[in-house]
Amino acid sequence: MKRTDSFLASSAIRARSPLILLLLLGMVLLAFALYNTARMQAMERIREQADANLSRYIVSLQYQLDRHRDLPRLLANQQQLINLLEHPDDAQSIDIANRYLAWVNTTMGATDSYVLGTDGMTLAASNWEQPHSFIGNDYSFRPYFQQAMEGGAGRYFALGNTSRVRGYFFSYPVLQAGQIIGVAVVKVDLEDIEEDWSDPSQDILVMDEDGVIFISTRAYWRFRTLGYLPETGRSTVRQSYGNHEPQLRQDRPPGSPQAGWLNELDIARITASRRYGQAPLLPLDIIRRELTEQGDLLLTLVDTPDTTSRRLSGRAGQYLLQSRLLPDAGMRVAVLASLRPLQSSLFKTLGLGLTFYLILAALVLFFSARHRMKQHHQAELKQAHEALEQRVRLRTRELTDANQRLQQEIEQHHQTQNQLIQTAKLAVLGQLSAGINHELSQPITAIRHFADNGRKLLTRGKNESVATNLTEIAGLADRMASILQPLREFARPHQETGRGVNLQHLRQGVMVIMGGQLEQQQASIIWPEGLESLWVAGDIGRLEQVLVNLISNALQAMAGQPSPRIEITLDSHPQWVRLSVCDQGPGLSPEALAHVFEPFYTTKPTGMGLGLSISHRIVHSLDGRLEAANHPQGGALFTLTLPSLSPQEHS
Numbered sequence: 001m002k003r004t005d006s007f008l009a010s011s012a013i014r015a016r017s018p019l020i021l022l023l024l025l026g027m028v029l030l031a032f033a034l035y036n037t038a039r040m041q042a043m044e045r046i047r048e049q050a051d052a053n054l055s056r057y058i059v060s061l062q063y064q065l066d067r068h069r070d071l072p073r074l075l076a077n078q079q080q081l082i083n084l085l086e087h088p089d090d091a092q093s094i095d096i097a098n099r100y101l102a103w104v105n106t107t108m109g110a111t112d113s114y115v116l117g118t119d120g121m122t123l124a125a126s127n128w129e130q131p132h133s134f135i136g137n138d139y140s141f142r143p144y145f146q147q148a149m150e151g152g153a154g155r156y157f158a159l160g161n162t163s164r165v166r167g168y169f170f171s172y173p174v175l176q177a178g179q180i181i182g183v184a185v186v187k188v189d190l191e192d193i194e195e196d197w198s199d200p201s202q203d204i205l206v207m208d209e210d211g212v213i214f215i216s217t218r219a220y221w222r223f224r225t226l227g228y229l230p231e232t233g234r235s236t237v238r239q240s241y242g243n244h245e246p247q248l249r250q251d252r253p254p255g256s257p258q259a260g261w262l263n264e265l266d267i268a269r270i271t272a273s274r275r276y277g278q279a280p281l282l283p284l285d286i287i288r289r290e291l292t293e294q295g296d297l298l299l300t301l302v303d304t305p306d307t308t309s310r311r312l313s314g315r316a317g318q319y320l321l322q323s324r325l326l327p328d329a330g331m332r333v334a335v336l337a338s339l340r341p342l343q344s345s346l347f348k349t350l351g352l353g354l355t356f357y358l359i360l361a362a363l364v365l366f367f368s369a370r371h372r373m374k375q376h377h378q379a380e381l382k383q384a385h386e387a388l389e390q391r392v393r394l395r396t397r398e399l400t401d402a403n404q405r406l407q408q409e410i411e412q413h414h415q416t417q418n419q420l421i422q423t424a425k426l427a428v429l430g431q432l433s434a435g436i437n438h439e440l441s442q443p444i445t446a447i448r449h450f451a452d453n454g455r456k457l458l459t460r461g462k463n464e465s466v467a468t469n470l471t472e473i474a475g476l477a478d479r480m481a482s483i484l485q486p487l488r489e490f491a492r493p494h495q496e497t498g499r500g501v502n503l504q505h506l507r508q509g510v511m512v513i514m515g516g517q518l519e520q521q522q523a524s525i526i527w528p529e530g531l532e533s534l535w536v537a538g539d540i541g542r543l544e545q546v547l548v549n550l551i552s553n554a555l556q557a558m559a560g561q562p563s564p565r566i567e568i569t570l571d572s573h574p575q576w577v578r579l580s581v582c583d584q585g586p587g588l589s590p591e592a593l594a595h596v597f598e599p600f601y602t603t604k605p606t607g608m609g610l611g612l613s614i615s616h617r618i619v620h621s622l623d624g625r626l627e628a629a630n631h632p633q634g635g636a637l638f639t640l641t642l643p644s645l646s647p648q649e650h651s
């Protein structure tokens with residue numbers, strides 16, 4: 001049984017395995033499609049957000065810078081400053097210039113404003129009163145000084161040499177009679193812009209031409225280098241740096257994480273410019289750079305700093321980098337958008353999609369299993385139905401055959417029974433002929449006597465007496481005819497029930513038949529009174545046959561007795577009549593009581609055992625009953641019950 005179960009189970013799995021494989025393939029494809037679509041959509045969202053952040057930041061930065069861009073130019077035309085530059089040692093001019101610069105600085109909201117001489121020395125400054133005043137400082141090394149000295153507007157960002165605050169410097173030459181006599185400088189603090197930044201998943205970086213980060217929303221990325229950045233994304237505006245276009249670093253292959261990083265010479269040059277003080281200008285801990293098909297630059301970098309080791313330690317994250325050049329300002333602004341939200345949204349979408357798919361797949365499997373079971377069940381039912389039909393057909397055929405055989409047997413039985421009745425009748429006929437012989441011998445002798453006597457009377461001429469004799473002869477002939485009547489009735493084969501039988505007529509017929517035997521055995525029959533008024537259904541021939549049978553059996557049972565006696569009693573009812581035949585013989589043994597009405601049951605050496613069985617059948621066919629019993633005072637008691645007829649029915 002177990003083996004069958006496991007066989008069924010394994011065959012079911014085998015039958016379902018293509019479906020399972022299909023579902024698995026579907027799951028893989030769905031996961032792939034979901035992953036790609038969700039990733040593309042999430043990337044698009046991040047890209048858009050980065051782009052918006054970048055634009056917003058650039059606008060804000062640009063605004064901050066634009067506010068002060070033309071201020072040095074304005075200052076360069078101020079008489080107070082020209083006076084100072086013409087008389088750099090005049091204390092009053094210095095004082096006026098200082099105060100003026102302080103006033104302009106406060107009014108315009110700049111961080112610092114100052115004036116340099118042609119040698120780069122600070123002659124006047126807005127912070128002249130403060131402890132770390134610029135006055136007396138030499139800024140000839142600053143590019144913005146050099147740019148102004150070349151006759152143009154200068155701009156530069158750097159870490160403040162004295163203040164240590166990052167700032168953007170605007171400069172403009174102060175001209176007098178076509179000669180550059182000094183440089184006006186305005187410094188704008190850029191620290192605030194970082195602090196206003198509010199998007200935690202995206203960081204802002206501002207880099208110089210060398211790729212050195214000098215503004216970053218993450219403090220530990222400041223003064224580190226990002227290296228070469230290709231122009232990426234839709235938001236990138238291809239603009240030129242003009243004079244300050246950064247040299248692309250190609251020392252290392254572009255695909256490598258170190259591509260475009262500064263070499264020692266660059267670092268020495270930048271350090272010498274004192275732009276970022278003594279900052280070591282280490283590269284960011286970039287593990288991998290990749291340029292996607294959509295043109296996105298993806299960076300994998302260590303973004304959780306580990307202060308104990310110098311590089312490539314801590315936790316790494318993947319970032320989408322969007323950057324844009326600000327050629328006028330000589331800087332590049334970039335947004336580093338973390339892809340961590342992308343991963344979680346991807347997992348969420350994948351999780352949801354696959355859960356839905358698994359539910360769907362489970363439903364598909366469930367319904368396919370149910371369908372299969374139903375089919376299996378239906379096939380079993382059909383098989384059982386066919387087997388049943390086959391059995392029914394077989395059984396029906398057997399029954400039809402048996403029925404046919406039974407019909408034939410019944411037919412044969414019927415014929416046999418009719419033959420037997422006829423045979424038994426003939427047997428009774430023997431008895432009847434003996435009776436008739438006995439009955440007729442007396443009238444014949446009487447006729448003979450009347451005939452002889454009549455002849456003698458004729459010779460004597462006594463005609464009257466002859467007539468009397470002839471009347472007697474005619475009477476005797478009638479009597480003989482009536483004696484022969486039962487013989488005709490008896491010889492006739494049995495017919496349908498007649499119009500009814502009068503019990504007195506029945507008695508007469510029986511007595512004629514049995515007369516000889518009764519006389520021979522010196523036996524007597526006691527008949528009841530009132531038979532002439534009673535009629536029963538049936539025909540006289542068959543009823544005589546029944547009574548003759550009962551009486552002759554009784555006589556046989558009493559054979560040897562000196563004067564055997566048979567008593568017949570009557571019991572009548574509107575619907576039936578009962579005749580009981582009682583003898584004084586030995587009665588019926590229990591075995592005989594059980595079998596007397598069965599054909600061929602006999603206890604007599606020469607008996608046929610048919611008399612009672614035929615009688616029983618005759619009575620039954622007349623809707624009557626024939627029962628056997630023993631009389632309480634000894635002897636057998638046969639009771640014949642027949643339906644009675646009213647006078648209207650028999651007339």
Ligand code: ADP
Pocket residue numbers: 549553554557583585586587588592596601602603604606607608609610611612613636
């Ligand atoms: P048969 O007379 O040829 O034996 P029956 O059918 O008439 O056949 O009777 C069957 C048997 O019933 C008889 O052999 C006898 O044993 C028993 N039997 C019938 N009538 C009587 C009776 N009046 N007294 C005792 N036995 C009887």
